[in-house]
Amino acid sequence: MINSAMHYKKTSFFVLFLFLYVTTSCVQNEKKTYLALGDSYTIGESVSEADRWPIQLVKKLNEKGFSLSNPDIIAKTGWTTDELQDTLMTQTPMSNYDMVSLLIGVNNQYRGYPIEQYIKEFEELLISAISFANNDANNVFVVSIPNYGVTPFGIQKGENRIRQELLRYDIIADSISALYSVPFINITPSSEKAKTDDSYIASDELHPSGKQYCEWVNSILPIVEDILGDM
Secondary structure, three states, X not given: OHHHHHHHHHHHHHHHHHHHHHHHHHHHHOOEOEEEEEOHHHHOOOOOHHHOHHHHHHHHHHHOOOOEOOOEEEEOOOOOHHHHXXXXXXXXXXXXXXXXXXXXXXXXXXXXXXXXXXXHHXXXXXXXXXXXXXXXXXXXXXXXXOOHHHOHHHHHHHHHHHHHHHHHHHHHHHHHHHHOOOOEEOOHHHHHHHHOOHHHEOOOOOOEOHHHHHHHHHHHHHHHHHHHXXX
């Protein structure tokens, strides 16, 4: 009876130890999750998958010691705010992402949509982004719209007009982001280097190159490190 009791205790202790070891290992190895919402700039039109800025961002974060899984990207070339909204209605993301980004609006400007539509739908999208991030605005960031007016395509369409209209969009996005205490990251100066440096433009003479996206990531990194560092 004594031997049986001792054997039972040893077995129970071993099972408990194994359970704690596996549980601790799973927690330590659990990777943080990231959702990127947007349009052609987020999906990386005309660049390789590795050159997309959300992919580059995760790679650099992992190199710095953070542990993130590959980003989930909900974005498509040509999408306007309402088209992104429609997709989120049918393709509902999880509500527990550790980090969510939003970059949208260039196609509203390009198609000449009413600015009032952008104001309304951008705010709604930002609220959705927060809901996907555990309802925590601290886990969300917004990226400015790059100035495509300096590209060969944009110059033909009217460089100065495009710049002024996109500036208005960014002011709106910045103001709405501030209302929700969400960081607004201005990558537009990097995009404007494309006017004098062709290496900042993809082969389609419109979208950013991987080099330009890399520069965006360098601007985004400090904000994101604060987000992840507070978790």
